[in-house]
Amino acid sequence: MSDIFKDMQVKTGCEYISDLPSHKRIVWKELKKQNLSQYDKKQLEDFSNYVFGLSYETLQAVIKQQKGREKRV
Structure with a gap:
């Protein structure tokens, strides 16, 4: 299994996992x-x-819900 914390850290360019909540x-x-x-x-x-x-x-x-809205637009 993948690690979403590490994956999102890389994808968002955050230096630390603890930075993720600051970049919601x-x-x-x-x-x-x-x-x-x-x-x-x-x-x-x-x-x-x-x-x-x-x-x-x-x-x-x-x-x-948001994906549903995006499809309608």
Whole structure:
């Protein structure tokens, strides 16, 4: 399994994993591009809570909602 913390650190250009919560907008853009099925569910939950302060279930619902809007535009 891949490590979403390290992957997002690289993709966002953050020097440290601890920088991710300070760059939520960039992380969000990158996260929407990712195939999240390559990550462990527990790790996705930890990542979502750490960066956004949300459960992964809530994060998934927002991503799904936004993808629906993007398709309509």
